[in-house]
Amino acid sequence: MIRRLLDLSLVEWRHARLLAQAQLLMLWRGKTVMRSGKRTRHSVFAVQLWVNLLFGALLPFTTGMVLPERARETVWMGMGCLLAGSLIAGDFALSFLEHRDSDILFHRPVTSRALYAGRLLEIQTAILLIVAGFFTGPSMMGFALSGWNPLFPLLYLLGGLGAVVFLTLAVLGLYSWLASFIHIERVRTVAVAVNGLIAIGLVLSYQTQSLWAQVGDRLEQERSGMWSYLVPPAWFSAPIEMLSAGPRPYLVIQASMGLLSVLVLSVFASRALGHVYQERLVRGLEHRRLGLRGPRRGWLAWMRPVFLVRRGPETVGFELVGRLLGAARLWQSSLIFPAMLLVVAWQGLIQDPFGNPMNPRVFATMFYQSLLCMALVMTLAQARYHPMAGAAWFLQTAPLARYGDLYSGVKKAILAMGIPIYAGTFAALALLWPLWHTFLYVLFAYVLAAAFLHLQSLWSHPLPLSEEPAGGSSGGRMLISIMVSMFLGSGLCWTHTLAFTLGTGPFVAYWILILLGLSIVSWFSRWMLNRLSPLARPPE
Amino acid sequence: MTEPSIDVRELTKRYGPTLAVDRISFRVSPGETVGYLGPNGAGKTTTLKILCGMLAPSSGAAVVAGQNIVSDTIEVKRHIGFVPDSDALYEGLTPYEFLRLVGQLHDLAEETIDERVEFHLRRFGMIDQIYEPMSTFSKGMKQKIVLTSAFLHEPQVLFLDEPLTGLDVNATLVVKDYLQELARAGRTIFYSSHLLDVVQRVATRVIMIHRGRIVLDGAVQEVLARAKEPTLEEVFRALTQEAGA
Numbered sequence: 001m002i003r004r005l006l007d008l009s010l011v012e013w014r015h016a017r018l019l020a021q022a023q024l025l026m027l028w029r030g031k032t033v034m035r036s037g038k039r040t041r042h043s044v045f046a047v048q049l050w051v052n053l054l055f056g057a058l059l060p061f062t063t064g065m066v067l068p069e070r071a072r073e074t075v076w077m078g079m080g081c082l083l084a085g086s087l088i089a090g091d092f093a094l095s096f097l098e099h100r101d102s103d104i105l106f107h108r109p110v111t112s113r114a115l116y117a118g119r120l121l122e123i124q125t126a127i128l129l130i131v132a133g134f135f136t137g138p139s140m141m142g143f144a145l146s147g148w149n150p151l152f153p154l155l156y157l158l159g160g161l162g163a164v165v166f167l168t169l170a171v172l173g174l175y176s177w178l179a180s181f182i183h184i185e186r187v188r189t190v191a192v193a194v195n196g197l198i199a200i201g202l203v204l205s206y207q208t209q210s211l212w213a214q215v216g217d218r219l220e221q222e223r224s225g226m227w228s229y230l231v232p233p234a235w236f237s238a239p240i241e242m243l244s245a246g247p248r249p250y251l252v253i254q255a256s257m258g259l260l261s262v263l264v265l266s267v268f269a270s271r272a273l274g275h276v277y278q279e280r281l282v283r284g285l286e287h288r289r290l291g292l293r294g295p296r297r298g299w300l301a302w303m304r305p306v307f308l309v310r311r312g313p314e315t316v317g318f319e320l321v322g323r324l325l326g327a328a329r330l331w332q333s334s335l336i337f338p339a340m341l342l343v344v345a346w347q348g349l350i351q352d353p354f355g356n357p358m359n360p361r362v363f364a365t366m367f368y369q370s371l372l373c374m375a376l377v378m379t380l381a382q383a384r385y386h387p388m389a390g391a392a393w394f395l396q397t398a399p400l401a402r403y404g405d406l407y408s409g410v411k412k413a414i415l416a417m418g419i420p421i422y423a424g425t426f427a428a429l430a431l432l433w434p435l436w437h438t439f440l441y442v443l444f445a446y447v448l449a450a451a452f453l454h455l456q457s458l459w460s461h462p463l464p465l466s467e468e469p470a471g472g473s474s475g476g477r478m479l480i481s482i483m484v485s486m487f488l489g490s491g492l493c494w495t496h497t498l499a500f501t502l503g504t505g506p507f508v509a510y511w512i513l514i515l516l517g518l519s520i521v522s523w524f525s526r527w528m529l530n531r532l533s534p535l536a537r538p539p540e
Numbered sequence: 541m542t543e544p545s546i547d548v549r550e551l552t553k554r555y556g557p558t559l560a561v562d563r564i565s566f567r568v569s570p571g572e573t574v575g576y577l578g579p580n581g582a583g584k585t586t587t588l589k590i591l592c593g594m595l596a597p598s599s600g601a602a603v604v605a606g607q608n609i610v611s612d613t614i615e616v617k618r619h620i621g622f623v624p625d626s627d628a629l630y631e632g633l634t635p636y637e638f639l640r641l642v643g644q645l646h647d648l649a650e651e652t653i654d655e656r657v658e659f660h661l662r663r664f665g666m667i668d669q670i671y672e673p674m675s676t677f678s679k680g681m682k683q684k685i686v687l688t689s690a691f692l693h694e695p696q697v698l699f700l701d702e703p704l705t706g707l708d709v710n711a712t713l714v715v716k717d718y719l720q721e722l723a724r725a726g727r728t729i730f731y732s733s734h735l736l737d738v739v740q741r742v743a744t745r746v747i748m749i750h751r752g753r754i755v756l757d758g759a760v761q762e763v764l765a766r767a768k769e770p771t772l773e774e775v776f777r778a779l780t781q782e783a784g785a
Contacts, residue, residue, distance in 0.1 A: 011647070018641060025632070026630055026632030026633060102594065102628075104628045104629065104630065105645075107620065109618040
């Protein structure tokens with residue numbers, strides 16, 4: 001039936017299935033990020049599955065919302081969390097357009113529709129697996145709370161999975177449609193920025209989730225109102241709501257709309273966008289061949305004196321970031337943290353210290369802020385590897401006696417790119433808060449990001465600049481890095497708040513200590529990296 | 541008269557303002573092995589990708605294996621094998637999984653796939669690595685798998701873009717022998733390479749392209765005799781310098 005709906009011939013359907021199977025197999029094996037024991041390896045995808053299962057299991061405890069009579073809220077909130085994941089999935093699907101698949105598949109007798117359908121199948125299966133993990137915990141909890149009604153987990157999973165399929169297809173369709181007008185690189189930039197903001201806004205901010213649920217609560221009062229026919233979450237929460245409210249006509253209509261929307265989107269995505277897929281890919285190849293998006297040279301150069309970049313390797317490192325295309329990703333990554341500062345400020349959770357008493361939820365917020373710092377560090381690290389890993393071969397063969405100097409230039413360039421972004425954040429917040437408070441708030445965030453960048457370079461340095469085996473799993477090091485960043489971040493946030501409430505003296509002293517600490521971390525990072533130079537090693 | 545395997549007429553490809561291929565025309569008969577030569581950026585890979593249905597021509601026409609490359613792209617792809625200049629593979633799969641996928645995409649029967657995979661991998665000395673992940677393979681090993689994937693469905697026309705990259709001496713000999721076998725069996729081989737000594741030994745005819753235009757087309761021995769040069773390398777140097785002047 002699906003095959004007929006998508007208007008695929010038997011051969012195309014077979015090809016789509018084969019391609020999806022192969023892609024899923026590769027996704028499952030993926031890049032090893034963690035090891036347990038000598039033989040067991042876990043790919044990014046596998047780890048993601050486990051993490052989602054864990055988060056899903058924790059969700060009922062953190063929200064207390066899995067009750068049959070509050071089914072709609074639960075699905076709404078699940079939707080909030082999953083919206084981010086689905087958006088990212090859409091972006092992930094887009095990456096196919098850039099993949100080397102062109103050389104592998106485009107000369108095979110496979111239609112572009114079959115290729116596209118294969119990709120859709122793969123993405124949807126992967127998403128469903130991940131999401132099923134996420135929803136299993138709450139559905140089991142709800143199962144118990146609903147007096148072991150077997151329909152509860154079934155309808156809960158059905159609604160949740162339907163919502164995710166709908167979201168993924170909608171995002172994928174939207175991006176592919178955009179790609180038929182603008183170059184895929186630009187679509188990707190938009191996708192990464194939007195996904196990053198929504199994902200972090202929804203998933204990491206506990207308060208945003210509550211806000212999401214509150215909106216659902218208020219709208220709940222008008223269950224059968226016109227809004228419920230227009231808002232997708234209502235369509236997908238309708239099946240489970242029928243458990244408590246019975247099969248009311250408006251719920252049946254809403255559930256049908258959910259089903260219909262998934263079918264329409266599936267057909268649209270496969271039938272209407274198949275041709276876009278191949279055309280864009282081919283055009284993308286042509287653009288790449290000519291290097292139409294050439295590197296922007298020296299665009300960071302004006303920042304050099306501000307960051308006191310020394311001549312020699314340090315300037316080389318600084319310029320390297322500016323010249324490589326990967327720098328565009330750094331911009332996108334650097335947007336995340338300031339955007340979160342704005343989200344937190346917008347919600348009014350950081351109270352104005354001149355006006356209101358400290359909100360009891362501030363500590364929690366600060367804690368989450370440290371998570372945001374962590375997110376920033378992770379994305380920075382990822383972006384940092386991108387240009388550096390590609391450049392590793394010539395860095396290793398270049399007559400550089402001290403890697404630390406070169407790397408120091410790279411880090412300064414990354415920090416330099418943050419300046420305009422943080423300045424923009426400062427300008428936006430200054431409209432809401434007193435100037436000094438805003439300045440310190442943004443500066444503190446910037447200093448935290450800088451400190452984590454230095455720490456991160458200590459933990460991950462062998463990867464971009466050395467051909468030596470990493471000596472253990474990179475996932476393990478990343479995990480340690482995350483944990484340390486998380487605790488250090490929350491500690492710093494807490495002491496920052498404390499010093500602020502104690503008065504000007506302690507606050508100034510705190511800042512002196514912070515800057516001193518940053519200098520020590522920076523110096524130590526450079527010292528460690530300089531010791532790594534392969535040229536300094538005795539020949540074996 | 542035998543119908544040509546490749547029939548190219550006034551083929552042109554533009555990338556924005558750049559003319560990559562400029563009104564080229566040639567015919568290749570079944571059983572011919574053609575060396576397609578030219579300096580970097582001459583338009584060799586672009587021609588190959590157009591003939592394989594991976595890129596659309598800006599103007600002109602081409603027929604491969606009796607099928608129009610624009611209107612019957614899928615049919616063309618059924619009858620061709622292509623070895624790209626990159627070692628493009630799904631490295632997350634094993635050779636067997638990858639080659640099986642390729643065979644299935646070409647609608648080969650399971651037994652045929654198994655038979656041919658075993659045959660080619662044995663020739664390349666790769667049979668012991670058949671179930672190992674390709675992510676651990678060297679460049680040459682990956683190239684052997686790419687070559688096998690192009691040979692697997694026994695295509696009528698083979699397009700090869702630098703097929704010997706990274707191969708060791710034994711593997712190079714295996715490929716050369718196999719190409720000669722295929723040519724004897726009436727298959728057409730369109731061979732793009734910078735290794736002119738190999739082309740001189742393998743090809744019966746050479747086409748030389750420079751700045752998107754064909755500057756030479758003829759049988760290898762004729763070309764050498766006409767140019768009064770002992771090797772294709774000398775002919776290549778003379779022609780590209782002349783055209784560049």
